[in-house]
Amino acid sequence: MKVIILLDQIQSGLGGKEKADTALGGKKLAMGAADTIDKTLKKQDSSVMATFFCGTEYYEQNKEEVTGKITRMCQKMQPDILLVGPTYDYADFARMACEIGYAVETNSDIPVVAMVAKEKNSDTVAQFKDKLNIIKMPKKGGTGLADSIDHGIELCNKKVKKEDTDDFVKQYCF
Template structure:
């Protein structure tokens, strides 16, 4: 199972909260939280083939254009699943993650999921009927390993087409 991760400037390791204008880019393989997920992904037959990233300000200045470019980049890479997040409680990243995941899912060329914390309630409400949104802790909160495991299990279920009703009740909003 080929996975693409989509991160903000912080999760990509290329910036801080203040580096909002980080341009859209691509790194081969896993970075950031995906490195923590490698063993979990291995257990479900997955591997991260690329990481796409974008600063909050870059996305926020033209969300339609940037989301479209991220979707197009994913189509070129042709993954089985795209994971947007974990966005934790960063509101701007949560919006980007959910929007891009929903756009990828609706395009029908790959499955997608977003991962955000409950602090992003408005964003969750806007997108929860369009894309799976995995529950994560807020930054510094407990439960990150469980959230990453859930992301991997959902990715496998999406690609295999297996029933995930119980998993969704436990792990998603």
């Protein structure tokens, strides 16, 4: 399974809130939080083929451009799935991830899985839980992170293999 992961500037390791103006970019490797996910994927003969990153402030000022470019890059690179997050309890990142994830899933044939904590994100979760598969995850520093990553990867596998996800989604998603 080839995975593209979308992160904000913080989770990709490019800086804190002061770097929220980081322009959309990407690298053909696992960056920041994607590295942890890549290690789990490699145990299953899968990998992160690229990490896309974007500052949340840059995204807010350039939503249409960012969403369009990410959708087109996904279509060009043909990953098996786009994983948006983990967003933890970062509200701006969670909203960006869900908006972009929904746009990619709606405007391409690439399935999407989101990983979001409910803390500080209840409005975003409520807005997207019926439009996008959102794995429940802990807030930053919360317990259960390894389990939520495993659940996210398992859902990615199920979607890629076009397996029935109804029971899984009821148990592990919002």
